[in-house]
Amino acid sequence: MTTAATSTTKVGADAAGGGLRFYGVWLIGIVVLIVLPMIFSSGGSLTSFSLIGIAIVFALSYNILLGQTGLLSFGHAVHYGLGGFAACHMMNAVVSHGWPIPLPFIPLFGGIGGLVFAMIIGWVMTKRAGTVFAMISLGIGELVASSSLILRSVFGGESGITTDRTALPKLLGWSFGPQLQVYYLIAFWLVLSAIAMYALTRTPLGRISNAVRDNPERVQFIGYDPHVVRYLAYCFAGFFAGVAGGLTAINFEIANSALLGAIQSGLVLFSTFIGGTAFFFGPILGAILVTYLQLGLTNLTTAWQLYFGIIFIGIVMYAPGGIAGLLMMHxxxxxxxxxxxxxxxxxxxxxxxxxxxxxxxxxxxxxxxxxxxxxxxxxxxxxxxxxxxxxxxxxxxxxxxxxxxxxxxxxxxxxxxxxxxxxxxxxxxx
Amino acid sequence: MTAAIEVRAVEKRFGNVGIIRDLNLSVAKGERHAIIGPNGAGKSTTFNLISGHIAPTSGEVKLNGDLISGLQPFEINRRGLSRSFQVTNVFARMTVWENVRCAVLWATGHRYAFWKNVDSLPEVRERTAQILDDIHLTHRRDVPAGLLTYAEQRELEIGITIASGATVVMLDEPTAGMSNAETERAVALIRRLTEGKTLVIVEHDMSVVFGLADRISVLVYGHIIASGTPEEIRRDPKVKEAYLGEEAH
Incomplete structure (x- = not known):
């Protein structure tokens, strides 16, 4: 990502009118999210848009690790899934205790679920980067996925935890029964999370994360502990993955072990990489494309995973910058x-x-x-x-x-x- | 007066191999101190021992009178010691501006802040701009560090090192691989930027060493055989035998 700030040379000449263009892009995004279901109003499109919105939040959270901090995780879905379970339990608790918490606040509890687990396991995981981190993330992923089937009281075993999103207190008359209302809830959290994650890249921690990605050794000699930097980045990634998981729980009204498994972890890595990790908007493109392909291809062919594999290998070999990299080359x-x-x-x-x-x-x-x-x-x-x-x-x-x-x-x-x-x-x- | 750096009886062994044996070194505050010695004498290891990159097997290192041996590099850096690297060691994918700014952040107290916009911190911006100006890289500020020329990367390396405002600056072969003109420029830069600071420098170029240093220590096989003013070092027979003699051929 480029920093506009106060450029003087042409190479980074985003400064002139950059502010206006910058807010323009975000505004256009918000308008598109609002207008989209008015143009494509069929039930199928609403379901797709909802899934794409969730996938974008999840992929952006993954890029805090991969693109911003240089951490290759094979177990990011752990936080997504635990966020989903946390949201389901919270929704059921709200209903049974009669707490005055409306549905739109639930993804926050999903985020807290993802965050708390990240805070617990993150310190050990982020001690080292590179292969060690990748291996531990794989192990934690398997550990949590298998625990979810064993610890029945928390995870509900094979069938998972179900919930009813319409049983929560209404907000402004919205019951969130219709998919359209759920779509707008997801769109709202998508905008909120995307802005927060973008803002994170522009903070001292965000920049030092980039420095840790590029050269963890040198970071130590400018006063920073790369372990702390990786840990904080991991916690943020865990939080936003939990938000995405909470949205999934609302969307499907269920959380089960499939949410935190290796397939989900692989899919988010896949989306983020195909979209491009070097630019903030890369994972957004990747999540849109991969979710769309996933929904579309499964109807057309039984060999859809083969196509995913071919696309992935093609991108890794010929366009390691992903779609965003290809676009930005121009x-x-x-x-x-x-x-x-x-x-x-x-x-x-x-x-x-x-x-x-x-x-x-x-x-x-x-x-x-x-x-x-x-x-x-x-x-x-x-x-x-x-x-x-x-x-x-x-x-x-x-x-x-x-x-x-x-x-x-x-x-x-x-x-x-x-x-x-x-x-x-x-x-x-x- | 306490010395800026005090190394006492430091040893470093890798397995059975003693790289550094009974190393004693004292650098006074405000002094420009050069460490010279033949290849493989342990100059970079000495740097690594003082800056916390590796821990000594035994002995102690003090910074301004405080024990620092055994501390992590970032802890030592926070106490006011900053070092550069012999092999250019910058943040390759980040711009020149970002490289220097990252090095300014801790010292300006922003630490791990995730609630501040890094672009709207006036003191960070001013200090970064000042350092870019000092190292003559303002016109290259938006270029990724990995795309700079070698000499520019060496200058950036010095910029990152001094950015925190550390009072003790250690430069590991800052002019290695530079042409004569570039070396001259770099020496002028170092002289200007380390004004009023303690400087420890490892250098192969003897004209740089004798032009810049107030005192010189000669390191041979992990042991300092002589320490003194350039004049004393020139006259020292042990040094002539062990080092300058070799260089003269």
Whole structure:
């Protein structure tokens, strides 16, 4: 993320009008969240938007660890799940004791649930970064996930803890029965959490977290204990993961062991990485894309996890900065006015790249459906997975697509070098 | 008057290998003290022992009369001792401005604050701007540190070291790998920035050492064989034999 502050050179020239543009982006985001359900008002869209909102909070909380502090956690869902359980227990307690706490306050208790556990285990976990931290996070993840099945009184065993969100006191006449009201509750907490997490990156602790990520050794020689910095970052990440878990508990009216398992932990890592860890908005893009794909692909194909794997490997290998990194690469070119020189090479590359992608999809679906026998429907064309015609089409698309695509990709790289050189000469690229 | 740094009978062993044996060193307040010695003599290890990067096996290190051996590096730093590194050791993905600002934060009392906007702390901003000006990197303030030239990174390294306003500054080969012109610039910079402070410097370039230092200690095989003014060191027969003689070839 860039700091606008008081730039003088062109490389970081966000200062002029940066403040206005900065608040503009947030305002547009809020307006979009408000208007979205008015345009797409079907039940399915509302469910999707709700899930995406929760996923964004969760992914942003994960990026406090991965992107800001350089901690690779394989067990972040522990805090998400415990936040969910805390919220469920709180909701049930509110109902049974008749406390005057309306539903919109419940995610706060989810956050506290995530925070308290982070405060307890975080000190030991963050003693070291790197592999040690990653391994401990994996172990804690497994430990808590298996405990959730053993400690029945707290976690409700296999069936989990259920609750009824409409039984809580109403707020301004809202019962939160309809999905639309739940959506707005999630959107409200999304905005609140996103602003808080963004603000965190601009505090002394946020900046020192970046320093710990870059060079924990040197941090010790400017007065900071990297262990304390990692611990505090871990607590914040745990809190906001708990908020996301609380929102999930409200959305589904249940918390069970699936919330805190390895699959959830993997999914949030996946979303955050695909979106891009180096920019604040990266995890937002990643969470939107991954949740959308997850919802969409599961209806289309049984092999949806395979596609996730391919996307992940592709991003790790060819775009380690994620989607945000790919987008932000273009910023100096836009400033230097050389973006138009690379656009033609993109357009040329689109056709063979899509052909290659179709070939890969056809191959995967042929294998996946060979014994099942139902037809593959690709862009309205039906393919029979047992027919050699389909196999030949797939082979031609993969081999031919890859061959031509590689040529066009090389052209992109060349066009890029030229455009970047010009941008560097004009002082827009360091 | 208590010495700024007092090293007494310090030993450091890695397994059976004694790297530092019976090390005694005293640096007075306000003094510019150079440590010289052949490669592998233990100069950087001495730095690491004083700054808390490694703990001595035995013996004690005092800073302004307080025992600091065994403390963590950040605890020693908070007591007013700051050091640079021989191999450039900056925050590569952060900008020059951010690098220096991080080094200013603890000293200005902001610590682990998560309730303050780091961009609206006037004293932090002023001090960071002042240091960037001092190290002549104001025009590069928004460039990620990893993209600086080598000489610029060395200057940034010095900037980070002095940013906390520490009264005892230790520089580990600040001019290593620099051209003559760059070295001259760096020496002028060091002289100016450590005005009124205690400076301990490890350096290979003898013109730098003899031009800058008030006193010199000669370290050979983990032991200080001589300590004195540049004049005394020049005349010392042990030093000539052990070190300057080797250099003269």
């Amino acid at each position: 910023r100096p070119l836009i400033r230097a006015g050389t973006l138009w020189t690379v656009i033609p090479s993109y357009l040329v590359a689109i056709v063979p790249t899509i052909a290659l992608a179709c070939g890969v999809i056809l191959t995967i679906e042929t294998v996946a459906r060979f014994s099942g026998g139902d037809a593959i429907n690709l862009f309205g064309i039906a393919f029979n997975p047992t027919s050699p015609v389909t196999w030949i089409a797939a082979a031609v698309l993969v081999v031919g697509g890859a061959f031509v695509a590689r040529l066009t990709w090389r052209r992109i790289a060349e066009a890029w070098d030229r455009a970047a050189t010009v941008a560097r000469d004009r002082g827009y690229l360091a």
